[in-house]
Amino acid sequence: MSVLCPPTTYLPPIAKIASFSVTQLLDALTYLQSLYHPEVRGSRRKRVQAPVFNGEQNSRLRHEDDNELQVIRSDAFERSYSIRWLTALIAQLEVWQDLSHSGEASLDDLGKPEPTFTHAEMIVQQAASLLAICAGVAAAGMITRNFIFGSIDGQRRVEAQLTDIPLDNDDYRSVGAQTWGGACVLAEMIVEDPERFGLDFSPDDPKSRRLNVLELGAGTGLVSLAIMKLLDTLPSFNHREVSVVATDFHPSVLANLKSNINANVPSTHNQITSTHFITTHFLDWSSLSTAPPPNCLSYPFDVVFGADIIYEAQHAVWIRDCLKAHLRRPFDSTISPAAFHLVIPLRPTHTFESSTVESVFLKASDVDPNDDAVLVILSKESITCDAHGDAHGDYTRGQGLGEDVEYLYYRIGWSNARL
Ligand SMILES: C[S@@+](CC[C@H](N)C(=O)[O-])C[C@H]1O[C@@H](n2cnc3c(N)ncnc32)[C@H](O)[C@@H]1O
Structure with a gap:
């Protein structure tokens, strides 16, 4: 009824x-x-x-x-x-x-x-x-939502307002115009427990060390924005330099990403004069340029995030190549090893694509850390969500309305970082 x-x-x-x-x-x-x-x-x-x-x-x-x-x-x-x-x-x-x-x-x-x-x-x-x-x-197909995330102890609260723009029905590649459940799940987990995601400085870290964060396939920018706003609330990041680079490859998605970021962070955060700054940049995993990368992508990243970015057969391979180029390699045992945090939904229509994560990245236990460094799965966790909400975006529909939505969270890093 x-x-x-x-x-x-x-x-x-x-x-x-x-x-x-x-x-x-x-x-x-x-x-x-x-x-x-x-x-x-x-x-x-x-x-x-x-x-x-x-x-x-x-x-x-x-x-x-x-x-x-x-x-x-x-x-x-x-x-x-x-x-x-x-x-x-x-x-x-x-x-x-x-x-x-x-x-x-x-x-x-x-x-x-x-x-x-x-x-x-x-x-x-x-x-x-x-x-x-x-x-x-809404009449134009746009939706603006407020997202509020908090730490378990209620001490921290992070709020962001994001606009989804209409999907271009003739362009399957425009899926990042909308915010997906994977980004909500990842942002929520990060705000709950930042240390788990390498968003901390150890007391041994040199004062001059800067935290470099990269998001791949950022879409509307929820994860990057939640991180930037979270770091503003953490005392250990006062006076520390932080750079968050939110990337995507689709022109209208990138324009909306920029607009969401401008609407949410003080303008100083987009400037190099701030100690915390956030930028957006074009990055296409499928064609890593041979030209020198722009400044904001030229340094190795301490933490890389990806929400719902594996849904085509080639994605996992491209992402691995991208990580090889951008994830900091272990060089100093006093600094926490760099890691890539990936959340993907398990869509019944995309089981093969989801499975490519585990064929492209081996398990850490299957690799000898004394061999040449490769990127390995350090941990894996299942997450179950209620399916409530807006069933936008046709490519998830195979999940079945009203059923739970399952996600996998992978932490991926260099095999020799454990040495
Ligand atoms: C399903 S959406 C997820 C967006 C966002 N992470 C979220 O969870 O709301 C996939 C994202 O990956 C981006 N993407 C797909 N292929 C890409 C590629 N080759 N290079 C860069 N980004 C890509 C899309 O533009 C889109 O923003």
């Missing part, structure tokens, strides 16, 4: 909006938000507390409703009704606020005792941003 209603059925009638309580209106608003401002599919890990997306959204749609959700969301009539309803809601809340500010009536007089006016202002803001989504960007 369906739990999904179109806005015309679910929302309080526009003509009677003034007779509903603020709590009822807030519930309706949250419902609209779940329709038009969805979370990323397969981004909620099962073992840990769910991250909070889209503000404090608490009414999530059940995954069995995904198909129905797509139908409602793409219905122009429902969307235009939602726009009218949101406009009426904002107008009504403003009337209540004006009455209250002028002292002519209090919320209690108006029979709206539950939330305070601070809540009412918050509702106006939420309604306005949802209105913008329904009226503008």
